[in-house]
Amino acid sequence: MAKIFFASSGASADALISSSPALKKAIIKARAIARARKSSFCVKSTGKIPHTKTLLDGYTFDxxxxxxxxxxxxxxxxxxxxxxxxxxxxxxxxxxxxxxxxxxxxxxxxxxxxxxxxxxxxxxxxxxxxxxxxxxxxxxxxxxxxxxxxxxxxxxxxxxxxxxxxx
The missing domain is CATH 3.40.1350 (Trna Endonuclease; Chain: A, domain 1)
Structure with a gap:
């Protein structure tokens, strides 16, 4: 399971995603909106190869x-x-x-x-x-x-x- 958080605040969004499908869509849209490094949207993977997906300048990096x-x-x-x-x-x-x-x-x-x-x-x-x-x-x-x-x-x-x- 991926752990989702905003890099600027470090606040976990796991509980929010499970409670509302509409909020899940809003969090996914936030990836496209965040531009600055301090407000980049990150998704942490806990799979075979742990990595943090990062959005920067509109690009999603693995x-x-x-x-x-x-x-x-x-x-x-x-x-x-x-x-x-x-x-x-x-x-x-x-x-x-x-x-x-x-x-x-x-x-x-x-x-x-x-x-x-x-x-x-x-x-x-x-x-x-x-x-x-x-x-x-x-x-x-x-x-x-x-x-x-x-x-x-x-x-x-x-x-x-x-x-x-x-x-």
């Missing part, structure tokens, strides 16, 4: 680390060191098709965290922890992405000891 990377890249963009910053760019690794029996098969897609231009290079980034970097699906999809798009540079990054490093 983790607080990813939101921090966004702030860092926005700073670089304002300083002119990178350009064309794109949030959650999607790539089609294999188009959808119908098999011999006529069953529709979905396309295989990869949604990265960020893409941008730096010194003439197209860079695609994913923010990972040590645990999520070992995910087999991530590793396979990133290899297919690099194979199909030899003109891009793919980076998996993490925040370690006060700096962003490439994994």
């Amino acid at each position: 983790s607080a680390s990813e939101a921090n990377r966004y702030v860092y890249l926005k700073t670089l963009e304002k300083a002119g060191r990178i350009s064309a910053l794109c949030i959650h760019p999607g790539f089609t690794l294999q188009p959808g098709f119908k098999d011999r029996l006529g069953r529709a098969r979905r396309a295989i897609t990869y949604i990265a965290d960020f893409s941008y231009e730096q010194e003439g290079l197209s860079i695609v980034e994913d923010v990972k922890s040590d645990f999520t970097a070992q995910d087999k699906v991530f590793r396979i999809k990133s290899k297919i992405l690099c194979f199909q798009n030899p003109n891009i540079v793919f980076r998996a990054v993490k925040y370690h000891r006060g700096a962003w490093i490439e994994i």
Whole structure:
């Protein structure tokens, strides 16, 4: 079960959600309204990979680390060191098709965290922890992405000891 709270107050909304479906819809809408970092809307996951979904500048990030990377890249963009910053760019690794029996098969897609231009290079980034970097699906999809798009540079990054490093 996810635990929902507002980052500015830290107030839990679990009891409110269970008491009113209308309030649940209002809390979901609050994710789209919150813009400033202090009033960002967060959802804490207690699943296999604990993370905090964070809304910042109208974007929903899968983790607080990813939101921090966004702030860092926005700073670089304002300083002119990178350009064309794109949030959650999607790539089609294999188009959808119908098999011999006529069953529709979905396309295989990869949604990265960020893409941008730096010194003439197209860079695609994913923010990972040590645990999520070992995910087999991530590793396979990133290899297919690099194979199909030899003109891009793919980076998996993490925040370690006060700096962003490439994994």
